Amino acid sequence: MEAEVHRLDVSHTGGDAYTVEVRGHRIRVDQPAEAGGTDTAPTPTELFAASLATCVAFYAGRFLHRHGLPRSGLRVRAGFVMATDRPARVASVRIVVVPPPALPEERRAALLAVASHCTVHNTLEQSPEIGVELAP
Structure with missing residues (x-):
């Protein structure tokens, strides 16, 4: 298939x-x-960081929903630093998950564990094959 x-x-x-x-x-x-x-x-690089941050937010939100917990107040902040050498690239990304105020303390670690395994994060951890070609 x-x-x-x-x-x-x-x-x-x-x-x-x-x-x-x-x-x-x-x-x-x-x-x-x-x-x-x-x-x-936004720049493509800003959208790259936004893609990671929104993926983390989505996974966190789904975790909360699955466990009957409110998503109200859930936020994700992202910051990135560009590499100072070549090739041009993002050197680091920091993601901060701000849980909803009503999240019980005992659910915080699970929320972070689930959120950090979003599709975009997994893709960055296990790089995909990338092909760039010129159309005929």
Whole structure:
């Protein structure tokens, strides 16, 4: 059985801005003005960190829901640092899960364990094969 291929399409919209289309949704990316863009949207690197943070939030939220605990007040904060050498890349990402105020103390460790095993985190831990090619 072949694995399902999930597809998206990126198109240039002007300057350093691009639009990503995925399943009928549109996400815009740009670069800050100091990097030559017009700062109309997050950068691809910011969306990379946001992808990890939202995946952690989703897993945490599902854990809370499964256990009949409120998700109200659940937050996830992310910060990243760029590498100072080449190639250009993110050197580190720090994710902080802010649990809902009503979360019982004895559930905190389980929430963190589940949240830290989200799909994006697992992908970063076990790097996928990546192919970049030029269309004919």
